[in-house]
Structures are given as structure tokens and as C-alpha cells.
Amino acid sequence: MAKSSSNRILNTPSSYAKQHYLYVQEVGTLQSIEPHISRRQNLDSYLFFIVLQGSGTLTYEGETCAISAGDCAWIDCASPYSHESSDVDPWRLAWVHFTGNQARHFYQYFRQTGHSFLFRPSNPSVFIELLDTLFQSQYQKSSLMELYANRYITDLIAYCFDCKQEEESGDYSIKAKLQLVHTYLEEHFAEKINLEDLSSRFFISKFHLSREYKKNYGVTILNDLVAIRISHAKSLLRFSDTSIEQIALSCGFQDAGYFIKVFRNAEGMTPLVYRKKW
Numbered sequence: 323m324a325k326s327s328s329n330r331i332l333n334t335p336s337s338y339a340k341q342h343y344l345y346v347q348e349v350g351t352l353q354s355i356e357p358h359i360s361r362r363q364n365l366d367s368y369l370f371f372i373v374l375q376g377s378g379t380l381t382y383e384g385e386t387c388a389i390s391a392g393d394c395a396w397i398d399c400a401s402p403y404s405h406e407s408s409d410v411d412p413w414r415l416a417w418v419h420f421t422g423n424q425a426r427h428f429y430q431y432f433r434q435t436g437h438s439f440l441f442r443p444s445n446p447s448v449f450i451e452l453l454d455t456l457f458q459s460q461y462q463k464s465s466l467m468e469l470y471a472n473r474y475i476t477d478l479i480a481y482c483f484d485c486k487q488e489e490e491s492g493d494y495s496i497k498a499k500l501q502l503v504h505t506y507l508e509e510h511f512a513e514k515i516n517l518e519d520l521s522s523r524f525f526i527s528k529f530h531l532s533r534e535y536k537k538n539y540g541v542t543i544l545n546d547l548v549a550i551r552i553s554h555a556k557s558l559l560r561f562s563d564t565s566i567e568q569i570a571l572s573c574g575f576q577d578a579g580y581f582i583k584v585f586r587n588a589e590g591m592t593p594l595v596y597r598k599k600w
Contacts, residue, residue: 354407376413
């Protein structure tokens with residue numbers, strides 16, 4: 323007797339897609355008919371799935387989690403994992419296996435910024451519709467199928483980044499403060515800003531502020547401030563005749579020499595070369 327019924331499409335990507343895109347390895351849906359454990363490891367693949375109906379368990383990174391309709395998982399299939407449908411409440415899944423040159427970097431950043439491999443989105447229909455669109459694009463096999471697949475997988479990853487576990491998103495006060503800090507950096511980037519001042523202004527310890535800001539935005543406060551300053555400097559370089567020295571001062575840098583050094587590290591060229599190129 324079959325243990326499950328699936329509707330899937332397996333894809334063999336072009337050499338161009340392998341080199342340049344995120345691409346589908348397989349995509350589909352599965353209806354469990356009787357419980358069985360599916361175990362895999364050492365796959366050059368990333369698996370995203372959402373439980374459409376029913377319940378079961380997922381074992382990954384040494385942790386076994388009970389999951390049910392509405393839960394999503396994104397895992398690195400190079401690591402051992404297994405999943406099993408409930409025998410009393412068989413599940414139905416929608417999933418995609420994908421990879422690509424940038425897939426590992428996306429996943430590492432996803433985990434480094436405090437996201438769990440298992441999460442429950444407030445609007446699961448977004449994921450369901452996206453997986454269905456991805457399936458249909460693979461089924462129709464248009465000339466732009468691989469380009470569209472890259473787009474849909476990128477959208478899927480972006481939605482994953484948007485969804486923290488509910489317990490991580492429960493502290494609304496710290497999230498509101500972090501947004502205020504970020505807005506303050508955007509508005510006062512030209513001024514002298516340090517962690518102690520931010521801590522006093524927003525009534526939060528500098529250690530807690532540093533940790534939570536990095537977790538929420540994926541960068542340190544200092545690196546975010548530098549990026550904001552560089553962005554404003556780039557605008558002035560492109561759309562004004564303001565001197566390098568004046569741009570440095572107006573964007574919060576100590577002097578032109580330091581500005582040039584930081585700009586070169588960020589853009590791979592000096593401000594003057596950037597101005598000429600753009």
C-alpha cells in the first residue's frame with residue numbers, strides 16, 4: 323500500500339540557471355495516507371514546506387518538533403533531518419526543494435539573524451499561493467521559467483525573513499524602540515552618535531540595545547549608521563557639485579581622509595572615482 327500520494331515536478335536546470343539563479347529541484351504537494359518516517363541528509367538542497375492540513379513531527383538539528391496546519395519549515399538538507407505524519411491526523415504538505423549559488427548565504431543569514439527553521443506565519447496563504455504559482459510555472463515550462471523560478475524563490479525567502487516565531491515577536495516595546503533608534507539614525511546621521519547617547523535617549527541598556535538591534539536588523543548599529551552615511555554621500559556625489567571635504571562633514575565623517583577610507587571599503591572605489599563613474 324502506498325504511504326503517501328504526491329503531485330510533484332522534478333526539474334533539471336540549465337547550466338546558466340545553475341550558475342546564476344536560485345532554481346527548483348522539485349516542487350509539489352503530498353498527502354500522507356499512512357504514517358512513515360522520511361529521512362535524508364547530505365543533499366545539496368534547501369527544503370521549504372508548509373503544512374496545509376493535519377499534523378506530524380519534524381526532526382532537525384537534534385530537535386523533534388510537533389507541527390500542524392499553518393506551520394512552515396525551512397531547512398538545510400545537508401544536515402540530517404526527518405519528518406513523519408501523524409497516524410490519526412495525516413498531513414498534507416506543499417513544498418519546494420531548491421538550491422543555487424546564493425542559497426547557502428541566504429540560509430546562513432536567515433539563521434544568524436535569529437530566525438528559527440520552524441515558524442508559524444500570521445498569513446500562511448501567502449506561502450501557499452506562492453508555492454502554487456511556482457508549481458504552475460514549472461508545469462507550463464515557458465521560455466522564462468527559470469527566471470520566474472528565481473523570482474518566486476527569492477520572494478519565498480523574503481517572506482521567511484518576515485516571519486519570526488511568535489515568541490520572538492511578542493516583545494512589541496523593544497521592537498518599537500528599535501524602530502525609533504533606526505529612524506533616529508536616518509534623521510541624525512550627520513551628527514555625532516554613539517551607543518551611550520542612544521542608550522540614554524531611548525532608555526535601554528547599551529548591551530541590550532546592541533544585541534537586539536543586530537538580531538532585528540542583521541547589522542550592528544555602527545555598521546548601519548555607516549551605511550546610512552555612505553548612502554547619503556553617494557547621493558551628493560551623483561547629484562551635486564559639493565566637494566569631497568564638504569560631503570564628508572555633512573554626512574557625519576570626521577574628515578575627508580577617513581571618509582575616503584570608509585567609502586573605499588564599502589564601494590571598492592574612492593568617492594571621486596564613484597562620482598566619475600556615475
